[in-house]
Amino acid sequence: MLAWYDAHARDLPWRAAPGTNAPDPYRVWLSEIMLQQTTVAAVRPKFAAFVARWPSVEALAAAPEADLMAAWAGLGYYARARNLHACARTVAERGGFPDTEEGLRALPGVGAYTAAAIAAIAFGARAVVVDANVARVVARVFAISRPLPGAMPDLRDATDRITPDTRSGDFAQAMMDLGSSVCTPRAPHCLACPLAEDCAAYRSGDPEGFPIKLAKAAKPQRHGTIFWAEQEGRVLLVRRPPRGLLGGMRALPTGPWADTPPALADPPFAAAWQMLPETVSHTFTHFRLELALAVARVDGHGPIGEWWSVTEMDSAGLPTVFAKAATAIRRARW
DNA sequence: TAACCGTGGCT
DNA sequence: TAGCCAAGGTT
Missing domain, CATH: 1.10.340.30 (Hypothetical protein; domain 2)
Structure with a gap:
């Protein structure tokens, strides 16, 4: 693996240049x-x-x-x-x-x-490094048939046995590069793999069958509303609570998530809210969200808060779901 | 232990 | 195109 790494290491900006110090x-x-x-x-x-x-x-x-x-x-x-x-x-x-x-x-x-x-x-310490790439490579080399994530102790033990006492950092990066470019999740390039002769999964004829993973749960659909309050070319932004989904991030005001489409739940303040015909959909790690879009033009008596220039939305640092909504609302005629 | 926590690239 | 997947950690 170290010889393969010396010849095939990816050039990544956080790695030391070859021949330099750590x-x-x-x-x-x-x-x-x-x-x-x-x-x-x-x-x-x-x-x-x-x-x-x-x-x-x-x-x-x-x-x-x-x-x-x-x-x-x-x-x-x-x-x-x-x-x-x-x-x-x-x-x-x-x-x-x-x-x-x-x-x-x-x-x-x-x-x-x-x-x-x-x-x-x-x-430069000797450490046993097991990420998703290493887990896949090791599961294949040893044809570990126990499904993930329960197999992690087995995978760590197996990785420990093949980790060298010197250059273990290079070894780890070699395994990750191999997993990324050769021992890929689908259609692995076994003919280009330095471990093929030692790989039990390759000998079995079904390298892609490892590692075995349990089926993932279906993602529930949820619904909510995003509120766009505009005043003289500026839009009201809020700071989300410090923990939980998108915690601590700047955001557009939202109502609560529910299992059914909302009417007009919990606007951040009273205004002449108007529902746009389109919605914005976004998929998070464990649920799908469909968002209704409520817009309002407010006068100089809007609430105190962070009013962000609409022409500078890109620099607000909004999570993707809000950036999507902002784009949709700015394109809409209302 | 298992739920929670984002997003974009790839197929 | 809808699903899979990724250099996981926290509670």
């Missing part, structure tokens, strides 16, 4: 948080923007929370952004990142995978 722990940590359940393609531009604006963990720790949340908008899983800020402050306070897996694991937003990855990649 990469900056700040960049490794930031990339690992961004990459949680998120594709490399989505992370690339966000990572570049973050390191350009906040070149060090001290700079990130000193940033206003609202700036960080807005910069994260669009990446999803916003608890990561809240934890990112808390973690930056902790690290800046203690004068640098912990260099052990145990120390890293205690940081907010850093779980078993991320602690192992940072320890191995940034600090």
Whole structure:
């Protein structure tokens, strides 16, 4: 795997250039948080923007929370952004990142995978790194037939047995690159795989059949209303509660979610609300949401709040569902 | 343990 | 196109 990595490693901006010293722990940590359940393609531009604006963990720790949340908008899983800020402050306070897996694991937003990855990649420690790529590769090489996620202990044990004592960070990244480019979820390229001869799933003739996953639950449909209050080219934005769905993010006002389409539930304030004919649909991790759109023009006596210029909506840092709604409303004639 | 928590790329 | 999937963590 290390030989394969030396020849085929992806060129990623958070990796140290070949032949240089270990990469900056700040960049490794930031990339690992961004990459949680998120594709490399989505992370690339966000990572570049973050390191350009906040070149060090001290700079990130000193940033206003609202700036960080807005910069994260669009990446999803916003608890990561809240934890990112808390973690930056902790690290800046203690004068640098912990260099052990145990120390890293205690940081907010850093779980078993991320602690192992940072320890191995940034600090050269031997650590057993199991992400979704490694899990898939290992499940195939050993033809582990127990379904995920119950098989995770087996996968970790198997990964431990094949992790080298030196260059374990490169080994982990090699496994991730292999899983990303060769040992893919569907139609794996076994003829290009350095592990094919050692792979039980390949010998079985059905590599794609591993790992086995349990069927996912269907997503329920929910309904709600988004409120667009406009005053002299500005629209009223709110800050969502600090936890829960889209927690801490700037947003358009909404009513509650329900199982049936709303009439006109809980507008943020009294106004001549008008329902638009179109709706906006959005799918979250565990439910689908269809949103009715309520609009109103208000005079100079609108509520106190953050009135954001309509022509500068892109810089508001709205989560995707609100950006979608804003686009639909701005296109509508009303 | 299992529910909760986003989004965009890919097929 | 609708579903699958991703460098998971927290409660």
